[in-house]
Amino acid sequence: MDWIERIAGIRRWTRGGERAPHKPLLLLYVLGRFQRHGNLPIPFSAAEADLKRLLKEYGPPRDTSPGYPFHHLTSDGLWLVDTVTGPGSPGPELGRLRAGQATGRLHPDLARALVEDPRLAAGIAHFLLDANFPPSLHADICRLAGLDLDGLETVPMARPVPAPAVRRDPAFRDKVLMAYEYACAFCAYDGWLDGTAVGLDAAHVRWWAFDGPDDLANGLCLCAIHHKLFDKGVLGLAPDRTVTVSARFVGRSASARDMVLSLAGQPVRDPQPGMDAVESDHIDWHGRQVFRTPARSA
Known part of the structure; x- marks a missing residue:
């Protein structure tokens, strides 16, 4: 079986x-x-x-x-x-x-x-x-x-796990980071180490597990912390492509204010000219299925 x-x-x-x-x-x-x-x-x-x-x-x-x-x-x-x-x-x-x-x-x-x-x-x-x-x-x-x-995972498995029916695009990360010029679309972080971008991810707006495609219209270049907060629903996107911050998030330190709370209402960085920005349908899905409403006032 x-x-x-x-x-x-x-x-x-x-x-x-x-x-x-x-x-x-x-x-x-x-x-x-x-x-x-x-x-x-x-x-x-x-x-x-x-x-x-x-x-x-x-x-x-x-x-x-x-x-x-x-x-x-x-x-x-x-x-x-x-x-x-x-x-x-x-x-x-x-x-x-x-x-x-x-x-x-x-x-x-x-x-x-x-x-x-x-x-x-x-x-x-x-x-x-x-x-x-x-x-x-x-x-x-x-x-x-x-x-x-x-x-x-330290013991061998008797039967291999079947490969997913739909494979992910291994080039998705490179395409998204290049489109956003290797900078976080929320905070502009752009760290490099020995010629390689570090601490930057290609985030799916509509999750891949829920039919989110591996293309630029569903991707954002985000630093590791903002990627995590985006997937947790602390951060989101408004229809006008500004950042939303959940009112449920509590952060009292200066770093929390600077890194999270100050993002409320700020415009999201655009991709390079001629490259697709995030589609509104994907923004809407994230707002309904991931973001923890209500949003803080800007």
């Missing part, structure tokens, strides 16, 4: 490119628990706060209940939920999960496969991360989920 293909087929709510990474985040959390404790049942009472934080940090901007993935993942044949009254989930409502003392565990066949092939967990984790989040967030998600991905 190809478990990665099974996980790729997980049913997820979708509408107009909206993000719904609830089940992937639960699976990453469960893989972390499995790595430490095997397939012992996970009480919802123990997982609720952790899942809530994962969803708040890395889910869509709208509020989401941790009961949703805990219950609905059972429909994919990967996850089993029991209560004190017997097998079967009582539903996604928090009160019923708590009252029923619900516990969840991986399907025994999947748990057995993870034991037989220790690096299968790494393959599943990489697939879930690549299919739902930009690379700048992967390490932080694993850390919050309690998943030691480095530890999983």
Whole structure:
């Protein structure tokens, strides 16, 4: 059985490119628990706060209940939920999960496969991360989920992870950095070391995992810190291509004011003449699916 293909087929709510990474985040959390404790049942009472934080940090901007993935993942044949009254989930409502003392565990066949092939967990984790989040967030998600991905990768995998159906363009970074003349579009940072640009990234405005193309109209040259803050939703773009800063962001130091708060309302650097600026559709997607509203006043 190809478990990665099974996980790729997980049913997820979708509408107009909206993000719904609830089940992937639960699976990453469960893989972390499995790595430490095997397939012992996970009480919802123990997982609720952790899942809530994962969803708040890395889910869509709208509020989401941790009961949703805990219950609905059972429909994919990967996850089993029991209560004190017997097998079967009582539903996604928090009160019923708590009252029923619900516990969840991986399907025994999947748990057995993870034991037989220790690096299968790494393959599943990489697939879930690549299919739902930009690379700048992967390490932080694993850390919050309690998943030691480095530890999983120290043993050989019995079966290779299948290559993605759509490959990324390896020239994307070079094209974006050249278009913006090797300077951050937000702060103009332009560091070099021995003839090589350092601390500069090619950021996708609409995430590659959500059909964001590898082309200039979906790219920004950003320094490493502003790339991370852009992917986290601290920073965004207004329709007039000025920088937005989330009112939820708090920074009291002079560096936070200079590097983040002062960007509110500032124009984004344009690419070289004749090269595509970011398309409005991608700006709109980021504003709806990533940026943590409301925006601070400029």
